[in-house]
Every structure is written in C-alpha cells, then in structure tokens.
Amino acid sequence: MLNVANKKIIRKLSFRSFRSNRTRNIVALIAIALTTILFTSIFTVAISMNYSWQQQTMRMVGGSAHGGFKYLTKEQVNELKDHPLIKEYGYSVMLAMPMESPFHKHHTEIRYGNDDGAKLFFSYPTTGRMPSEVKELATDTKVLDLLGVPHELGQKVTFTYPLGGKNITDTFTLCGFWETDETMLASQIWLSKDYVEEKLSSYDKEADKGWGSNIIGTWSLDVMFDNSSNIEKNLSIIAEDKGYNTLDNTAGNYLDTGVNWAYTSTHLNSADRMITLLALAMIVVLIVLTGYLIIYNIFQISISNDIRFYGLLKTIGTTYKQLKRLIRNQALMLSLLGIPVGLVIGFFIGNTLTKIIMSNMAVTSTYITFNPWIFIGSAVFSCITVLISTRKPGKMAASVSPMEAVRFVERSIVKQKTSRTKTGSKVYRMARGNLIRSRKKTTLVILSLSLSVVLLSAVYTFAKGFNMDKFLSKFVVSDFVVGHADYFKSYFRSEDQKVTESIISAIHEQEGITEEGRVYLYTDLASVLQTKKKFMEFYSDLPPEHLDSSIINKKDEDMVEMNLDVYGLDELPMKHLKLVKGSIDLEQMNQEHGIIQLLSEDDYGNLYMHESIYNIGDKVSIHYITDYDIDDKGNVTENNGFDIDYKVVATAMIPNNISMRRYGSLNFAITSDTMREDMEIISNNKNVFSTMNYMINVEPDKESNMESFIKDYTNNVEADINYESKSTYTKEFQSFQNMFLLIGGILSLIIGFIGIMNFINAELTSIMSRKRELAMLNSIGMTGKQIKRMLVIEGLFYGGNAIVISFFVSILVGFFLIRQMESMLWFFQYHFTVIPILGVLPIFILLGIIIPLSAYKATNKQSIVERLREAE
Incomplete structure (x- = not known):
C-alpha cells in the first residue's frame, strides 16, 4: 500500500x-x-x-516552618543554620512574655527575629517594615488596640515588660504592623537586634524566678526542608552532623527539637x-x-x-x-x-x-x-x-465492512425465538424486543441511571446514620456548662481562668434552674510517688523516646514521681462519672477521705484501662506543692509542700466536657467539701483551687431564656467567660449532618444529571434512528397511540430496571461498606432506608413518559411516505 x-x-x-x-x-x-x-x-x-x-x-x-531547634545559644544557631538539608530558615530570640495588664488576657511574646523568621511566624508587617533602629517596634493590631495606639506608622508605643525580676518600661516608635489573625494564639512584638541583645547582656537567668524564665534569652531556629516528609529524621541528622543528639535529654550535647x-x-x-x-x-x-x-x-x-x-x-x-x-x-x-x-x-x-x-x-x-x-x-x-x-x-x-454498513441494523446477536399468536404481537412485547435488540446500549443506560441512585442512597443513608443521642451523650451532661474562654480551648491552668462568683450569682437569679454544680481544680503542682513499673503501665501508649530517659533507665521497683491533677466535684458532676469499679457515696467519701481514680476514653467509649494503676482500698499520698521555682531546663525546686493521704474508693470515667479536656497526667477526684477542707490546710492564705466550670440544668421551657441571658452576659459583661449548651451541640450535629447531605447531594446530582442525559440521549437517538421502522409500523396499521405506548413502555423499562437494580445494589453497599462506618465513627448507627430510591422513582417515571413522547412528536411531523423515503 x-x-x-x-x-x-x-x-x-x-x-x-x-x-x-x-x-x-x-x-x-x-x-x-x-x-x-x-x-x-x-x-x-x-x-x-x-x-x-x-x-x-x-x-x-x-x-509554618517544617520544624525547628529550641533553647539554643546564638552560636548554635550560626552553627546549625548552614546545613545542606536546610533550604530556608528563620531565627529569633525571646526577650520577655508580659503577663500583667494589658497583656493578662492575651498571650504576647517580645522578641528579636530576622525577616524570614517573622514570615515563618505569620507575623511579618504588611504595613511598614521590621525594626532596624534601636527604639523601633513592629507588632499586630491586637497589641496596638490593647495599648490604645492608633494603627499609624510613627506612633509612640509605651509598655512595661518583666526581665530578671524587674519591670522595665520603655517607649518605641511603630515602624510596622499587620492585621491580627484571630486563629493565632499569641501575638509577637518585634524589637531591634541591638535593643534586645543590649537588654539580655545584663540579664541574670539564675536570679529570674518568673513565669517562662527558662526560655528568656534562648534562641530558636525554624527551618524548612525540600518537603514535609521525614521532618523529625532530618532534624536528627542535622543535630548529629554537628555533634549533638536529639534523644537523650540528660546528655550535655542534647538539642530540643520540635516538629x-x-x-x-x-x-x-x-x-x-x-x-x-x-x-x-x-x-x-x-x-x-x-x-x-x-x-x-x-x-x-x-x-x-x-x-x-x-x-x-x-x-x-x-x-x-x-x-x-x-x-x-x-x-x-x-x-x-x-x-x-x-x-x-x-x-x-x-x-x-x-x-x-x-x-x-x-x-x-x-x-x-x-x-x-x-x-x-x-x-x-x-x-x-x-x-x-x-x-x-x-x-x-x-x-465494519462496506457491505455490513449498508445492511446495518442496530441489534444484539441473540438467538431469536419464533412464536405464533392469534391476537398478534403485544405492544409491551414489541417494546421489550426493541430493548433486547441492543442489549449493550440498554445495559449501559440502566447502569448509568442506577449509579446515581446508588450514590444518592449511600450518601443519604450515611448522613441519616448520624445518631444524635450518641453524639450528645459524648458532649453533653448538663444543659449548660460555663467556663473561662481558655477552658474551652483546653488551656485551663490558673486562678485567673476561673468562673467568677459574679456570673454564678447572676445565673442563679434566673428562673427555671433545677440542678447546679461546680467542678473545682487544684491549680498548683501535685504529684505522687509510684513504682517505675506502674509509671510505664500508665504511659504504655506513648513511644519510649517520648519519656524521660532517666526514668526508663530505672529498675521496675524504683520509685518515680508522677504529676497529677485533682478535681473537686459537687454532686451534679459527681453523678455523671461513669463508674468502672468500687462505689461512689459522697457521705462515705467525706468520712473516709475517699478519692476516685479517673480514667479517660476514646471516641468509641473504650476506656483507657492502662490509666488504672490503683486498686480499690489502696492508700494514695498526694504531695501538694504550693511554692516552687522552675529553672531553665524545666526542673522544679520546691519551697513549700504538704502530703495528704486518701483512700481509693472507686475507679470511674470522667466525661471530657467536664474535665480539663486534655490528657496525659494522672487524674483523681474528691468531693468539693473534702477539697475545701484540704486546701484550707495547705493554702497558707493562697488561692490554690478554682472553679473550673459551672454546670446547670433548667426546665425545658426555660432553656431558650437561659441561653439568651448567658449569651448576652458573656458577650457584654464578662467577655472572658464562655459557655456551651445542649442546643449548641444539637445545632453543631445538624450542621455536620447537613454538610454531608449537601456535599453528597451535589455530587449525586452531577452524576444523576449525567445518567439522565444518557437516558435522554439514548431515547432520542434511538427514536430518531428508527424513523423508518416507526413509519413502517404506521404503514401496516399500527396506530400512533400504540406506537406512543410502545415507546413509553421502553422509557419506563429503563427507569424501572434502574430502580430495581439500585435497590439491591444499595442494600449490598449499605451492608458491606456503610455499615462498617459504625466501627470508624462512634456517633454512627447504620439503618437502611428506601426514601432516596422512592424519591427518585417519580422522576424516572416522568422522564420515561415525557422524553419518548417528545421525541416521537418531533419525528412524526412528516408523512409516512416522506419518512420512508428519508431513511433510504
């Protein structure tokens, strides 16, 4: 050729x-x-x-850095930053973290850092620049608002910060600022390198016993690699190449890293x-x-x-x-x-x-x-x-060969059966024969229609499987829980974050309260001595490298110190503890100085039993530390402490929403009466326990009024206080459920539209391509009404079969796939439903009637003779 x-x-x-x-x-x-x-x-x-x-x-x-090195010297920063694995870096040095007004409600850090460091902190000026002159400053609009400074370059900014046990007040010129990102938990105040180094040159770390003194004067190096894979490994390689280690924190060459x-x-x-x-x-x-x-x-x-x-x-x-x-x-x-x-x-x-x-x-x-x-x-x-x-x-x-193309009639190669009838061919049999003639096309149209229905059914079944009772039982134990805003961020730790008596009194004056109760927390340091074996059992879910190597190297019978949190519970929160073993009797607990060992649970209600290291009847001696110092390595030096003995009367699970909302330490609960008595002994006129949250239940018809009052009060009177309510979680659940329905519905709609288009296209092209055939049927006596009925039967056959197939496939998908979500989502409970399938059925019936009739009407405008000749 x-x-x-x-x-x-x-x-x-x-x-x-x-x-x-x-x-x-x-x-x-x-x-x-x-x-x-x-x-x-x-x-x-x-x-x-x-x-x-x-x-x-x-x-x-x-x-945004991939990781970094913390608590460095300036010399270590210069040593590490040029490693070939590091593609980009930023560094900074901490000068102070002011805690007094106006910074007492907003965490603020005072630093010097280079431009890249500020960018990695999401704290780079969008107006102006970073400080270069000695008395220049750059910060965000939140800090400027706290200080009452207009958002204008050149403004004088005066504030006080602690350093070395003294308060320093200084005035700076605003050279740059940026809009506060509400997501950020801390604000940065950038000062010049010369100013910060001059202040730190006379800083006596040993004399500084203030909060956060362990990081004042230390440098941080934040780094970016080629990609985010193996961040921890890359940090270790950099440290090892420079003669350091990142595993043994007791070694002299240890470097603290963060991923x-x-x-x-x-x-x-x-x-x-x-x-x-x-x-x-x-x-x-x-x-x-x-x-x-x-x-x-x-x-x-x-x-x-x-x-x-x-x-x-x-x-x-x-x-x-x-x-x-x-x-x-x-x-x-x-x-x-x-x-x-x-x-x-x-x-x-x-x-x-x-x-x-x-x-x-x-x-x-x-x-x-x-x-x-x-x-x-x-x-x-x-x-x-x-x-x-x-x-x-x-x-x-x-x-296709030329001869086959000329004689081509759309059909499937199937064995034809010959039948005899006295009444002639039935319309529905003719319709069925037309569909069988092209089985592949018919199958594809039915499958494409079925696919959209199956997807819609799966999405609907999944979204409706969200069980509100299961969801609410996880988060709600009372109608309202009131606490400091930081408490709901899992950051409760001090007296400053307590629920004030003023809001408790204001709530108590409202109508409809049926129950109320407080959860107290000891806010200073507390610990118990326990064997290393029990310590390792408690932290068995943590990798060994995350534990203090000095403890790992001890013998099983050696005693180690375990930090803990102690709750004081009123009757209302106490009755919401889920008893595991033992018994809870408030009067008996007060008489015996009883204490409850608290466990946590995973999302599926499975208890972390490794946290249970005491038996019923065991004696627990808690060491309360009320006065202490912390060195730059985080080591605590005790100045004053007390030991109080308790008897373990029960082991129970504490619901997350009335606890500290974080895990990692040993937890105990005593009655609020016992806590008040014990704290009076050890407090030495110091507040060592606080109301962490306040719980109330109200009459059903008073819930909306109470919510309106608390919402208004926390917005306008005490803005630092926040709350959660049963209706909040109900709305959250419904929003979560509707999200899946909406997203799945949109995707199902797109796929369904594709299926319907396929159906329309198949019907239209089939009827248009059969113009001669339909004309022949007309010519031998078949009426237009009979032809329409035949075409409608064909259309309904498509929709009907798609519904039947969708029903059985949806059952299989539901049982073998969606049902498995019960083990993955704790609030999910599988129930099969035919609602989405029944909802689609009328649409398919209408399409099966309207499309064939419309297509036939378009082909029937010409005479029989014209249609027969056109096809030749």
Missing part, C-alpha cells in the same frame, strides 16, 4: 463530521464538562481541605497513607466509570447512526487506523471545549464545598489554593476518560 500523506484530510473529515453531529456534540460536551467538574471539585476539596487545615493549624501552632504537626505527613503512617490513596483511587475509578458510561454510549449510538457513512469511507480506501483517528480527533475536539469549562466550574464548586466542610470542622478560615495539580490532574483524568470511552466505538467504526 502506498504511504500517502493524508493526516490533513483525516483532520478535515473529522472536523466536518464533527460539525454535522450537533446534537451528539452538545450532549457529549456537557458529559465531558460534567466529568471534568467531578474530577476538579473532588481534587479541589481534597487539596483545599488539606491546605486550609494545615494553614489553620500552623497559625494555632504559631508558624510542626500541622503538616499532614507528620501524623500519617504508611498504613494511613495507603488507606488515603486507596480511598482517592476508588473515587477516581467511580468518576471514570461515570464519565465512561455516558461518553461511550454517546459515541456508540452516534457511530451506529452514522455507520453507513463510515462504510462509505471504507469503500474509498480509508484504513482501520485512519477511521480510529477520525473518531479520536472528534473526541479530542470535544475535550478541548468541554474540559476547560469543567475545570472552571469544578474549581468554583470545589471551593464552595470546601468552605462548607471546613466551617463544620471548627476551622475559622478557609484558604483557597490555586494548586496547579488540581487542574493538571483533572484535565489528564478527564482526557483519559474520554479516550477510554471512545476507544471501543472507534474500533467498531473502523472494523
């Missing part, structure tokens, strides 16, 4: 054939765009959620990564299958309709490869139009869904990321889907 340069001709044929199939092109364009929308929206949600979560967490952590846990890779093990990749792969396969079903069907139907055209091309010498290329070129032309539209719409939908999701995950800000992989990945997968979908139709067009 001659090698003829005919690519230009094939392109021209492709373009002209493309132009002649307007209906197919419109449907295929929409299908390709919808497939791309699915890819883009899923990728946008996944990437933007991860990015937003990381950004939010970074701001809470205080920086930024905001990066997803830092808390995903290989199994988690595999599960994540598998889930993403399943979603991609689902979308490819969805797109494939319609795009394949569109081209298959189109080629069936134009089969005579391809046969004629064969007669004039068009080769197998050229015909395949012709079909592929048309598909690529459609992709060039449909994919960009899908990318734009999908990105918009994806970011909208991301904001909805993140708002239900306590993320205050959603960060839109124009990650190029969103568009590259979506475009590539969409293009692959199109090429896969057109491959078989292309082979079909290329394989």
Whole structure:
C-alpha cells in the first residue's frame, strides 16, 4: 500500500463530521464538562481541605516552618543554620512574655527575629517594615488596640515588660504592623537586634524566678526542608552532623527539637497513607466509570447512526487506523471545549464545598489554593476518560465492512425465538424486543441511571446514620456548662481562668434552674510517688523516646514521681462519672477521705484501662506543692509542700466536657467539701483551687431564656467567660449532618444529571434512528397511540430496571461498606432506608413518559411516505 500523506484530510473529515453531529456534540460536551467538574471539585476539596487545615493549624501552632531547634545559644544557631538539608530558615530570640495588664488576657511574646523568621511566624508587617533602629517596634493590631495606639506608622508605643525580676518600661516608635489573625494564639512584638541583645547582656537567668524564665534569652531556629516528609529524621541528622543528639535529654550535647504537626505527613503512617490513596483511587475509578458510561454510549449510538457513512469511507480506501483517528480527533475536539469549562466550574464548586466542610470542622478560615495539580490532574483524568470511552466505538467504526454498513441494523446477536399468536404481537412485547435488540446500549443506560441512585442512597443513608443521642451523650451532661474562654480551648491552668462568683450569682437569679454544680481544680503542682513499673503501665501508649530517659533507665521497683491533677466535684458532676469499679457515696467519701481514680476514653467509649494503676482500698499520698521555682531546663525546686493521704474508693470515667479536656497526667477526684477542707490546710492564705466550670440544668421551657441571658452576659459583661449548651451541640450535629447531605447531594446530582442525559440521549437517538421502522409500523396499521405506548413502555423499562437494580445494589453497599462506618465513627448507627430510591422513582417515571413522547412528536411531523423515503 502506498504511504500517502493524508493526516490533513483525516483532520478535515473529522472536523466536518464533527460539525454535522450537533446534537451528539452538545450532549457529549456537557458529559465531558460534567466529568471534568467531578474530577476538579473532588481534587479541589481534597487539596483545599488539606491546605486550609494545615494553614489553620500552623497559625494555632504559631508558624509554618517544617520544624525547628529550641533553647539554643546564638552560636548554635550560626552553627546549625548552614546545613545542606536546610533550604530556608528563620531565627529569633525571646526577650520577655508580659503577663500583667494589658497583656493578662492575651498571650504576647517580645522578641528579636530576622525577616524570614517573622514570615515563618505569620507575623511579618504588611504595613511598614521590621525594626532596624534601636527604639523601633513592629507588632499586630491586637497589641496596638490593647495599648490604645492608633494603627499609624510613627506612633509612640509605651509598655512595661518583666526581665530578671524587674519591670522595665520603655517607649518605641511603630515602624510596622499587620492585621491580627484571630486563629493565632499569641501575638509577637518585634524589637531591634541591638535593643534586645543590649537588654539580655545584663540579664541574670539564675536570679529570674518568673513565669517562662527558662526560655528568656534562648534562641530558636525554624527551618524548612525540600518537603514535609521525614521532618523529625532530618532534624536528627542535622543535630548529629554537628555533634549533638536529639534523644537523650540528660546528655550535655542534647538539642530540643520540635516538629510542626500541622503538616499532614507528620501524623500519617504508611498504613494511613495507603488507606488515603486507596480511598482517592476508588473515587477516581467511580468518576471514570461515570464519565465512561455516558461518553461511550454517546459515541456508540452516534457511530451506529452514522455507520453507513463510515462504510462509505471504507469503500474509498480509508484504513482501520485512519477511521480510529477520525473518531479520536472528534473526541479530542470535544475535550478541548468541554474540559476547560469543567475545570472552571469544578474549581468554583470545589471551593464552595470546601468552605462548607471546613466551617463544620471548627476551622475559622478557609484558604483557597490555586494548586496547579488540581487542574493538571483533572484535565489528564478527564482526557483519559474520554479516550477510554471512545476507544471501543472507534474500533467498531473502523472494523465494519462496506457491505455490513449498508445492511446495518442496530441489534444484539441473540438467538431469536419464533412464536405464533392469534391476537398478534403485544405492544409491551414489541417494546421489550426493541430493548433486547441492543442489549449493550440498554445495559449501559440502566447502569448509568442506577449509579446515581446508588450514590444518592449511600450518601443519604450515611448522613441519616448520624445518631444524635450518641453524639450528645459524648458532649453533653448538663444543659449548660460555663467556663473561662481558655477552658474551652483546653488551656485551663490558673486562678485567673476561673468562673467568677459574679456570673454564678447572676445565673442563679434566673428562673427555671433545677440542678447546679461546680467542678473545682487544684491549680498548683501535685504529684505522687509510684513504682517505675506502674509509671510505664500508665504511659504504655506513648513511644519510649517520648519519656524521660532517666526514668526508663530505672529498675521496675524504683520509685518515680508522677504529676497529677485533682478535681473537686459537687454532686451534679459527681453523678455523671461513669463508674468502672468500687462505689461512689459522697457521705462515705467525706468520712473516709475517699478519692476516685479517673480514667479517660476514646471516641468509641473504650476506656483507657492502662490509666488504672490503683486498686480499690489502696492508700494514695498526694504531695501538694504550693511554692516552687522552675529553672531553665524545666526542673522544679520546691519551697513549700504538704502530703495528704486518701483512700481509693472507686475507679470511674470522667466525661471530657467536664474535665480539663486534655490528657496525659494522672487524674483523681474528691468531693468539693473534702477539697475545701484540704486546701484550707495547705493554702497558707493562697488561692490554690478554682472553679473550673459551672454546670446547670433548667426546665425545658426555660432553656431558650437561659441561653439568651448567658449569651448576652458573656458577650457584654464578662467577655472572658464562655459557655456551651445542649442546643449548641444539637445545632453543631445538624450542621455536620447537613454538610454531608449537601456535599453528597451535589455530587449525586452531577452524576444523576449525567445518567439522565444518557437516558435522554439514548431515547432520542434511538427514536430518531428508527424513523423508518416507526413509519413502517404506521404503514401496516399500527396506530400512533400504540406506537406512543410502545415507546413509553421502553422509557419506563429503563427507569424501572434502574430502580430495581439500585435497590439491591444499595442494600449490598449499605451492608458491606456503610455499615462498617459504625466501627470508624462512634456517633454512627447504620439503618437502611428506601426514601432516596422512592424519591427518585417519580422522576424516572416522568422522564420515561415525557422524553419518548417528545421525541416521537418531533419525528412524526412528516408523512409516512416522506419518512420512508428519508431513511433510504
């Protein structure tokens, strides 16, 4: 065969054939765009959620660096910063952390740092610059507001800070500022290098016994690597290469390091990564299958309709490869139009869904990321889907012989049965025969319709499986819990964060209170002596490298000190403890000086039994420290302390929402009466215990009034106090549930629209391609009413079978997949429901009636003779 340069001709044929199939092109364009929308929206949600979560967490952590070295000298910073693994770095040195007014309600750090360090802290001036002159200052608008300074460069800023046991008051010139990010838990005041080093040159660390004195004058080096994988390993390599170690904190060459846990890779093990990749792969396969079903069907139907055209091309010498290329070129032309539209719409939908999701995950800000992989990945997968979908139709067009093309009638190769009837063929039998004639097309249309219904059913079943009673039992033990704002951030520690008597009195004056009670907490240091064996049992869930090496090296019978927290409980919180063993009798506890060993639980209600290291009846001697100093290594020097003996009367689980809301230490509870008596002995006129939270129950009809009062009071009278209510969690639960319904509903709608389009396209092209056949039926006496009934039966057959298949597949999906969520989500309880399937049924019935009738009406405008001649 001659090698003829005919690519230009094939392109021209492709373009002209493309132009002649307007209906197919419109449907295929929409299908390709919808497939791309699915890819883009899923990728946008996944990437933007991860990015937003990381950004939010970074701001809470205080920086975007991969990791860093803490408590360094200036010489160590210079030694470490030039390591080849480090691609970017920032450094800073701490001067002071003021705790007195106006900084007593807002954590503020005074530092010197370089520009890159400030950027890694999210604390770089957006107006002005970093300090360079001795008496210059840069900070955020929150600090300026606390100091009453206008947001204008050149303003004089005066404040007082502690250093070396003295308070220093100084005035600076504002050279830069930035808007406060409410997510950040701390503000930075940047001062010049000369000023900070001059103040630290006379700083006596040994004489400083103030809070945080262990980090004053120490340098931090924050670093960025090529990527966020193996951060901890890279930090260790840097330290070891410079002659340091990061494991043994008792060694003289020890360096303290920190890994930024905001990066997803830092808390995903290989199994988690595999599960994540598998889930993403399943979603991609689902979308490819969805797109494939319609795009394949569109081209298959189109080629069936134009089969005579391809046969004629064969007669004039068009080769197998050229015909395949012709079909592929048309598909690529459609992709060039449909994919960009899908990318734009999908990105918009994806970011909208991301904001909805993140708002239900306590993320205050959603960060839109124009990650190029969103568009590259979506475009590539969409293009692959199109090429896969057109491959078989292309082979079909290329394989047909000229003679077969001329005689072609759409059918499946099935064994035909001959039947005799006295009444003639029934309409429903004719409809059934028409569908069987092209089994592959019929199967694909039914599958594409079923897929959308199955997905909708799965999403609805999943969202409705959220059990509100289970959810509320985890978070709510009373109608209202009142506490300091820091308490609800899991940061309660001192007398300054207590619930004030003024708000308790104000609440007590309101109508409808049925129960009330307080949870007290000892706010100074407390500890017990326990064997190393028991210590290791308690911390058995922690890796050994996270424990003090000096303890690990001890013998099992050696005594070690364990820090603990002691609660004092009124009757209301006491009755919400979940008893594990022993008994709780308040009167008996007061008489016997009883104490309850407290355990925590995981999200599924499983108790952390390794925290139970005492038996009922054991004696516990708690050492209360009321006066102490802390050195720069965090070691405590005791100045005054008392030992008080207790008897363990019970082991119980304390609900998270009335506890300190954090774990990691031994916890005990005594009655509030016992706490008041014991603290009076050891306090020495010092407040050593505080009201951590105040719980109340009210009459049902008074709940809304109480909530309005507490909300108004905490907003306008005592802004540092916050609260949680049962209605808060109810709204949170409903919002969380509606989020899944909305997102799943949107995705189901897109896939459902693809399925409906497939149905419409199949019905229209089938009826249009059967114009001659329908005309022949008219000519031999079949009435228009009978033909309409036959076509409607065909349409209802599609919808009916899709519903039946969806029902059985939904049962299987629910039982084998969704039901497994009970072991993954503690508030989930599986119940199969047919509501979404029944909801779709009327839509399918309407489509099965309207589309065939509309298509037949369009073909029936010509006379029978004209239709018979047109098809020849």
